[in-house]
Amino acid sequence: MTDPGGSSLTLLQFKGFNFPTFDPVALENLETFEFRDDDVLISAFPKAGTHWLWEIARMLVAGNAELPVLEKDDFMIEFNPSKEYFNSMPSPRILNTHVLYRHLPGLHNRKCKIIYVTRDPRDVAVSFYNHHRKLTSYYHYDGTWDNYFELFINGNVDYGCCLDHMRDWEDVIAAHPELNILVTSYEDLQEGAAIRDITFQNP
Secondary structure: OEOOOOOEOOOEEEOOEEEOOOOHHHHHHHHHOOOOOOOEEEEEOOOOOHHHHHHHHHHHHHOOOOOOOOOHHHHEOOOOOOHHHHHHOOOOOEEEEOOOHHHOHHHOOOOOEEEEEEOOHHHHHHHHHHHHHHOHHHHOOOOOHHHHHHHHHOOOOOOOOHHHHHHHHHHHHHHOOOOEEEEEEHHHHHHOHHHHHHHOOOO
């Protein structure tokens, strides 16, 4: 993607959707990913608090704040191409993703606990800009904030438009009341109010 100033943001288009330059094998695996009924899936648009909530969920499930250091990306289903790795994980698995519900057909008949995180899109935009500028090995982006904002607001970044992402999950919740989905926000997590709600999602 090229911004109005001519700076390019390197992305991978896969089946009409923008991704970082992840392993295409991992993206192909999305359609056949095997969820378990006791999985906990953290979902959000990038920079909305996925990593923070993933760590909180790990602590709640373990009942312990002192946990071994793990890499969130290893539990990110569109990033890790190893089916064997996911299949070998003990239950309950604390998984995370930025993709949409329609990318995960394996969720449809499962009782997984899903926690969807929102954040003020203005803060997401600033954080995502810094993310794209920092990870030069992935994105090769050196544009200005003003030019980047044009990419962001038009959905020409990885995972598309932030507002569309939130609306898509809102539509899923309305259409599938049987799904076990808790919606929380980055702002509520900061205030601590959401932690009590997340506890009820604890298997």
